[in-house]
Amino acid sequence: MNAPSFRPSGTHLLADLHGAHAALLADAGAIDALLRRAALAAGAHILYGHFHTFGAGGGVTGVLLLAESHISIHTWPEDGFAAVDIFMCGAARPRLALEVIEAALGAARADVKTVARG
Numbered sequence: 829m830n831a832p833s834f835r836p837s838g839t840h841l842l843a844d845l846h847g848a849h850a851a852l853l854a855d856a857g858a859i860d861a862l863l864r865r866a867a868l869a870a871g872a873h874i875l876y877g878h879f880h881t882f883g884a885g886g887g888v889t890g891v892l893l894l895a896e897s898h899i900s901i902h903t904w905p906e907d908g909f910a911a912v913d914i915f916m917c918g919a920a921r922p923r924l925a926l927e928v929i930e931a932a933l934g935a936a937r938a939d940v941k942t943v944a945r946g
Contacts, residue, residue: 837946838897838917841926845910847936853903853910856881856888862932863892863899870925872896872916896920901929910935915945 852858856879867874872894879890887903897915904910912929916922930938 836944838915838944839922840915840943840945841913841922842941842943843912843914843926843930844939845912845930845933845935845937846908846939848903848908848910848933850905850908852933853887853905853908854881854885856890859888859890859901859903862929863890863901865932866914866925866928867892867894867899869928870914870916870921870923872899872920872925894920899925917945 860877860879864874864877873896875893875895877890877892879888881888885905887905889902891898891900894916896918898913900913902911910933912926914922914925926940
């Protein structure tokens, strides 16, 4: 008897982006717009977004809720660092979303873990 093949319910990307543009990492409006572009590039459907900035020059934390799951980000402009979490199921393509985010933030290095969920 053959074992059933594993087909994940979704893909979860955990990305640590280093050497990113500090000014962008401190701009909640720009981060919101960026994550929305990334979600659409991946073929995801945006349900709701919420972004918070931690004062002048401070970081941003935010999340986009998607029909396919979510994209979240936490930034540290003083370190040029962003932690990005992308989880998508269905036909959405999380790797495309990450490519949009990496390019826009100008990350010098990306450490990415991919987890098959389900």
